Amino acid sequence: MKQRISTLLQDILGREVVLEKPRERSLGHFATPIAFSLAKELRKSPMIIADELAASFSDSEEFSSVTAVKGYLNFKLSEDFLSEYGTWALDNPTSFARQENKQKILLEYVSANPTGPLHIGHSRGAVYGNTLYRLAKHLGYDITAEYYVNDAGNQIDLLGLSIQLYARENILGEDVEYPESYYRGEYLEDLAQGAIVKFGKEILSDTSRQKELALWAKDGVMNLIVKDLSDANIVFDAFVNESALYSDWDRVMEKMALNDKNAIYEKEGKLWIASQAKGDDNDRVVVREDGRPTYLAGDIVYHNQKFERGYDHYINIWGADHHGYIPRVNAAVEYLGYDSNKLEVLLAQMVSLLKDGEPYKMSKRAGNVILMSDIVEEIGSDALRFIFASKKSDTPLEFDIEQLKKQDSSNPIFYIQYAHARIKTIISKSSLNSNEINSASLKGFDGNADILLFDALLLPEVVEDAFNSRQVQKLPDYLQALAASLHKFYYDVRIIGREDEAKLLKLLMVVALSLKTGLGLLGIEAKDFMSRETDETD
RNA sequence: GCGCUCUUAGCUCAGCUGGAUAGAGCAAUGCCCUUCUAAGGCAUCGGUCACACGUUCGAAUCGUGUAGGGCGUACCA
Structure with missing residues (x-):
């Protein structure tokens, strides 16, 4: 939707346009501050420019109005446009928010050592990676999820x-x-x-x-x-064992030497990679004096193998404590003759747990780790996924374990699920059948219904933006806002029994589709019904 | 020491390709169930966007510096 508007504006205005959300919904659906940037070169006041630009949109199918306010251009989409789009989405639910992308992507994540069960720190990268994976799949990318098993060393x-x-x-x-x-x-x-x-x-x-x-x-x-x-709905396409890679070591070293004879050299009885020349702080040992390879050696062979398999793009999700490791892997990739820009390393920051306000130090090797499986058991995979997906992955996250255990409104996943369940309940209680609902139009709403429709139809942009920016949290943020709009609408309008019941139900179906699709992308199943637990026995 | 990164409401966090009055959730306070599930809605309270300087018509957003936190600085993974 935004894409279409954006290209339309480019055609009319003849330049790239930044589209943003207006300050207030009553102003319109989209806005652009373009008059400000034009003000300087045209030597005119932004207000006047905006007025002139607004006038050039007099007859357009997509917009019902284009207005200039304080130098901003505000666009209001037409009913026909929104109605058509909403109807299309309901008719093609599995295509909603989908795209075609030809790119082949290899995503490597988790890759925790096979020395113990996963703990809470691992689960952040796991959820983040899996959410990216789901987004990419939905957007049509040919993406493969891989787990690197460090079974040597x-x-x-x-x-x-x-x-x-x-x-x-x-x-x-x-x-x-x-x-x-x-x-x-x-x-x-x-x-x-x-x-x-x-x-x-x-x-x-x-x-x-x-x-x-x-x-x-x-x-x-x-x-x-x-x-x-x-148990957290995370499944991999492939596992690659470090131990199986070393047979390839000699060939990979020759390959590097062929590209640059100084790439690998011997000093003090060890083999080193000249990573400093490629931007690393120091050169790094790849084979020790006793002949045992270092961890880096395995990664070099692994990355060579990745690139030989021929993807368009490579994404690695690592723990933030590995960030110093990036330059040396990039160096190796370049010595192997590949473009290190194709390798994107995303860092999942540390998770620190609090328990009753006190820091809860996690150490995998001590006995007192907080296991991922324990948390999944306690709060459920949905809540765990939601919490990690809704925070930017590259900033440290701190939360109180006691808060995580709560299953009430402070847990936003319930808020969204409840919105979806409310819609399903109304539809099941209505006496209208699906034909009557589907044949209704999505036009002529009063109150805030048209805003709700617009909000529900924003999902495709959100999905695309969340993946492209790798800012997965934009999706849960959006879903929460959409759920809020729904709850408000639900409170304001009693739907069953109204004369425009059919079109309102159809509107709610669009909202439900958006919520369900969005939750699915987070690895969370939308619930059609939620029963309220009365007495909690703890 | 050096490198990366962070600092926004009492708490947890959004916002950052510069733009209209800096947002949400939680917590706190007060209202709303004879109404499709109150797991809901409404309202109030809460901010010198760490600090200073600079660039700009305009800075939470960009630049420099300062302070404080985190991570890294392995022949561990």
Whole structure:
């Protein structure tokens, strides 16, 4: 809608136009401050320019009025335009807010180490990434969601060791020293018990079999992670194992050397990548003195593989504590002969939890982590998704765990769900059938109904803007505002029994479509009915 | 020290390609159920947009500086 208006204005005014929301709804649907920017070159006052411009829109199908107020140009869309659009949306519900985009995108996110279940910090990036994924799909992009499994390196050794220590302490009853850096948590119990069934008790105390134990256990941990994710409606298209990449290492190094013979060099018995020459602070070690590759080595091979698979654009979602890592990966991508501008790294900032106003320090390796699965169980996946999707991902977020547990109006997801359920209830209570509703027109509203219609039809712009700007929170913000409009309308107008009942119901159906589509993009299912819980037993 | 980033209402956050009176939710206070679910609506309260200077007809938005917070500055991932 906005797109169409915008190009229309460009045709008439002959230049790019910034469209914004007017200060007040009564002024119009769209506004532009273009007269101000023209004022200087035309050497005329903005007021006069705006008046002149307004006059040039005298006969246009799309607008019912174009007015100049204090230098702003305000546009009011015509009833025909809005009615046609709303009817089209109801007739083509699955096409509403959809687009065609040819671009192929590879999205990598979560990629948490397979050393324990996901915690609350991971879930932010997970929700953010999955919401982007859903938006992209809806907009027609060919997008693939991928999880990079770091199943090699120190943390895997540590997993094996941690299981053994846990088992020796809690199952075999030994007195062991359990250093801070080792993993803890209930899941170790299940892994240890599983290991006994699979390998026998001996493996729990045989230090030479740690690796074997770990390699077996990581699959179990991945199952936990996959379940945590799917409980929050997050599903991946592919998993790539770090361990499977190293066979490609020699070829990738040759590839870099072919592009730039100084890309990789040897010093002090180690292999380094000359990332400083590509904007990093220092050069980085990729293979240690003992021949073990560093984490970066895996990422280099992985990114080479990504680019060889040939996408138009690559998006990585990383925790904010990895931001210093971006230059070295970019350096590697360039040494591999690819355009690092195609690689976009989005950072999901830290989540800090408060409990009754006190900071709640999270550490994955301490036992006191807040598990994603616990939160999903307590407040539901819908509320979790909504909370993370409604905050800008690149600013640190702080919230009180007690607030999260509330299931009342302070939880905006209920507010939106309730709006949708109210519409469904009215429609089911009306004596009109769907034919009578669908054949009504969306014209000739009084009161605020036309504003509600316009609001509901804004979804396509919001979806597009939310994805393009990677500002996912614009969608929940919009849905909340739309729900507010609906609730107000519901209060003001008693629909059943009015003579224009059919067209009002049709209007509500457009609102419901917008809410349902929007919620779906957030991975939340719209409810047709909500039963109020009376007495809460806690 | 250096790099990145943040600072907007009591709290959590929007707004930032410069534009009309800086917004929402929560909290607080007061109203509205003989009315399609009150999980709702209405109203009130609440702000020197961290501070200073600069650019501009115009700055929460852009630039510089200051203060304070977070993260990074690994041959950990």
